[in-house]
Amino acid sequence: MNPSDAEALTDAQREEFHRRGFVALDRLTSAEEVEELQAVYDRLFEDDADIAEQDRLELAGELDGEPLLPQILNPDHYAPELRDTEAYRNAGAVARCLLGPEVVPTGMHAIRKPAHHGAETPWHQDEAYWNPDHEHRAISIWMPLQAATTANGCMEFQPGSQLLPVLPHRRINPAAQGLVLADVGAVSGSVACPLPAGGATVHGSRTLHYAGPNTTGEPRRALVMSFACPSRPLAVPRRFPWQRPERP
Numbered sequence: 001m002n003p004s005d006a007e008a009l010t011d012a013q014r015e016e017f018h019r020r021g022f023v024a025l026d027r028l029t030s031a032e033e034v035e036e037l038q039a040v041y042d043r044l045f046e047d048d049a050d051i052a053e054q055d056r057l058e059l060a061g062e063l064d065g066e067p068l069l070p071q072i073l074n075p076d077h078y079a080p081e082l083r084d085t086e087a088y089r090n091a092g093a094v095a096r097c098l099l100g101p102e103v104v105p106t107g108m109h110a111i112r113k114p115a116h117h118g119a120e121t122p123w124h125q126d127e128a129y130w131n132p133d134h135e136h137r138a139i140s141i142w143m144p145l146q147a148a149t150t151a152n153g154c155m156e157f158q159p160g161s162q163l164l165p166v167l168p169h170r171r172i173n174p175a176a177q178g179l180v181l182a183d184v185g186a187v188s189g190s191v192a193c194p195l196p197a198g199g200a201t202v203h204g205s206r207t208l209h210y211a212g213p214n215t216t217g218e219p220r221r222a223l224v225m226s227f228a229c230p231s232r233p234l235a236v237p238r239r240f241p242w243q244r245p246e247r248p
C-alpha cells in the first residue's frame with residue numbers, strides 16, 4: 001500500500017469499518033466537484049439518454065408509469081469523466097486502505113430516488129446479488145450528490161451484520177429487479193447515516209443496509225463505487241434460489 005492509501009482513513013475509521021461493517025466519511029470530494037457530477041448524473045437519467053437496456057434497471061417497479069427506484073449500471077461507460085474525479089481517486093485509496101493493495105475497481109452504479117415518490121431501498125446484503133459460487137471480499141462506497149437525510153433516503157446499516165452469512169432474500173415484487181431480505185424482522189438497532197453532499201458511506205458485501213423513501217421535493221442522487229479483491233471459487237458452492245431464473 002502506498003503511503004497516501006494508508007492515510008485515506010484514520011485508524012479509528014478503519015477500526016470502525018471492521019467492527020461495525022460500515023463507516024461514514026464527511027468528505028470524499030469537494031462541493032465544486034459535486035456540482036459538476038450532479039449535471040453529469042442528471043443527464044444520464046434523462047429519458048432520451050443513450051443507455052443500453054441491460055444497464056437500466058427498475059429496482060422497485062412503477063407508480064402511474066413513473067419509475068420508483070431507477071438504477072443505472074456502469075454509468076461511467078456512458079460518462080467516462082466519472083472516473084477522472086477526485087471522488088473516484090479517493091474512493092480507490094479508501095478501498096486499498098481497507099482491503100489491501102490487490103483491490104480492483106469492480107464498477108459503478110447510480111440510484112436515483114425521484115422527488116416525492118422515490119421508493120425505499122429495502123434491507124438487503126449486496127452479496128445476495130452476486131455469484132454464489134465465489135468468495136467475495138468487496139466494499140461499496142456510496143456518495144450522495146446532495147445532502148443525504150432521513151427525509152430523502154440516506155443509508156442505514158445494521159452494525160455487526162457483516163459477520164453474518166448471506167441471508168435468504170426475495171424479489172421486492174414480481175415486476176421489480178431489486179431484492180429484499182426475506183425476514184426483515186432480523187434487523188434491529190440499525191443506524192442511519194445522514195451525510196453532507198460529497199461525503200460517503202463505506203460498507204461491506206454482507207453488511208445489511210437500507211435507504212428510506214424520498215419524501216422531499218428534490219431527487220436524491222447517489223453514486224456508488226465498488227471495489228473488490230480478486231474473487232476465488234468456493235470449495236462448497238452456495239445456492240441463492242432468489243437469483244433464478246437470472247442474476248441481475
Ligand SMILES: O=C(O)CCC(=O)C(=O)O
Pocket residue numbers: 111121126140142153209210211222224
Ligand atoms: O442508494 C440507495 O438507495 C441504496 C444503495 C445500495 O443499496 C447500495 O449501494 O448497495
